[in-house]
């Protein structure tokens with residue numbers, strides 16, 4: 001019996017339900033029912049998914065703190081937007097009575113919707129049980145039909161214990177090649193994967209559908225015998241990680257495969273199941289602080305799959321200092337055996353600058 005069995009079950013179902021909401025928003029956008037204006041679908045999806053996840057956490061773990069990306073301020077002023085989200089939230093469920101019961105059922109009112117969203121305002125820190133939520137990670141990917149992830153992690157005294165990533169546009173098949181998502185004309189068929197990790201208990205994947213528990217499989221990183229043959233993942237957005245530095249590092253490692261660019265923590269999930277090998281996120285700006293909700297779940301899942309995740313100095317990601325990773329710069333994630341070499345080259349390339 002897992003030491004965090006209840007937390008894991010609630011987190012998986014909560015992410016699954018939130019992912020259904022995001023998919024509805026995406027398809028309604030395509031149909032024109034939701035404005036195609038870039039901001040509106042994202043906002044609707046973000047707020048709706050965050051509210052649904054938080055209501056599940058509050059129903060099960062009322063004392064826990066929550067650090068979530070979004071806040072309700074904008075919704076308090078915009079009643080049209082609020083009503084659109086409320087309609088969507090009200091009508092999104094897992095269509096599985098037992099599972100809905102685990103999640104504590106639906107949100108009761110429009111006011112509750114706002115309250116739920118703002119429960120995510122914890123400052124974070126080194127003490128107690130704190131959940132980190134990114135309702136839609138990879139906003140840009142979500143809009144494009146590329147990769148995005150619904151992300152949830154539980155930290156206890158700053159240590160990530162449970163991590164769950166719902167990736168609607170990643171193939172269910174762990175052995176499928178890396179994919180940037182629906183932008184390449186891909187359909188929903190065979191897509192949608194739920195990744196989980198529990199500290200010291202390994203990492204798993206399963207289809208992102210109700211009743212998929214029996215299909216849960218353990219995942220692990222690929223053992224790379226030769227770094228030169230590795231594939232590395234990086235952000236699509238050049239503003240989020242330094243493509244130039246990453247290319248130089250890859251070159252120095254002898255890597256000739258082109259990088260796979262994908263949005264969101266789908267990168268962590270993809271290397272954790274061996275679809276890719278290395279994830280590089282080198283800082284673009286000297287001042288940007290990475291957000292804990294962009295990394296907590298992925299960090300744990302990769303480590304539980306046999307990887308090492310550090311910043312560019314080789315330090316573990318430090319989730320104890322609030323809503324951001326103020327003590328870290330960048331991310332270097334690789335299979336344990338390859339990580340020292342990758343880090344050495346990262347330091348070499350950055351040291352020359």
Ligand SMILES: Nc1ncnc2c1ncn2[C@@H]1O[C@H](COP(=O)(O)O)[C@@H](OP(=O)(O)O)[C@H]1O
Pocket residue numbers: 069134136137138139140234235236237239240241262263264265284285288290291294
């Ligand atoms: N200058 C910057 N450097 C690194 N990350 C940034 C950034 N500006 C925004 N981000 C973060 O990058 C995340 C997406 O990462 P990726 O590029 O790997 O898809 C965004 O999450 P959201 O999409 O949830 O806002 C956002 O938090």
Ligand SMILES: [Mg+2]
Pocket residue numbers: 134136137138293294
């Ligand atoms: Mg994010």
Ligand SMILES: [Mg+2]
Pocket residue numbers: 046069134135136137138139
């Ligand atoms: Mg987000």
Ligand SMILES: [Mg+2]
Pocket residue numbers: 069139
């Ligand atoms: Mg954002």
